Structure formats: C-alpha cells, structure tokens
Amino acid sequence: MKIAKVNHHGKTRYRVNDPHGPEAAEDFVKERTADTRAFGVHFTTIPPEERAALAYQLQRLKDLGWTLPAAPLIGLSVQR
Secondary structure (H helix, E strand, O other), X not given: OEEEEEEEOOEEEEEEEOOOOHHHHHHHHHHHHHHHHHHOHHXXXXXXXXXXXXXXXXXXXXXXXXXXXXXOXXXXXXXX
C-alpha cells in the first residue's frame, strides 16, 4: 500500500493506492477515519500491530464490564 500526501485545491489530502484494488484502499481509509474519530489522532499514529493489541485489551475490559479507568492495576509495576 502506498500513501502519498498531495495538495488538492489548496487542501492537504492523502492518496491511497493498494495493489489489491480500489476497494481495499477505500476500506483502509474508512477504517482509519473511523479510528481517528473514535480515538483521536494520537491513537492512529500508533503502529497497526500495537493498535490491535490495545483494541484486544480494551475489548477484554468491556467484556468484563470494566472501563479503562476503573480496571484494577494488578500486576503492573511502576518505575520511579
């Protein structure tokens, strides 16, 4: 997949080309836009593998009925 930054009519846009076709590129853009709206720009700058791991852990918390702030901090060490 190739992502190119372009200037179109004075606005910055990103052109996405995917070797699997335009549908794959469109799906990528939709997923990325949804992630940005749901979690903010900082979340989308995290590499995809790390985002997937975070999403998995957040889903586990949701299944247990917890939110991230309410989750117990069992097994976490804090370095000072």
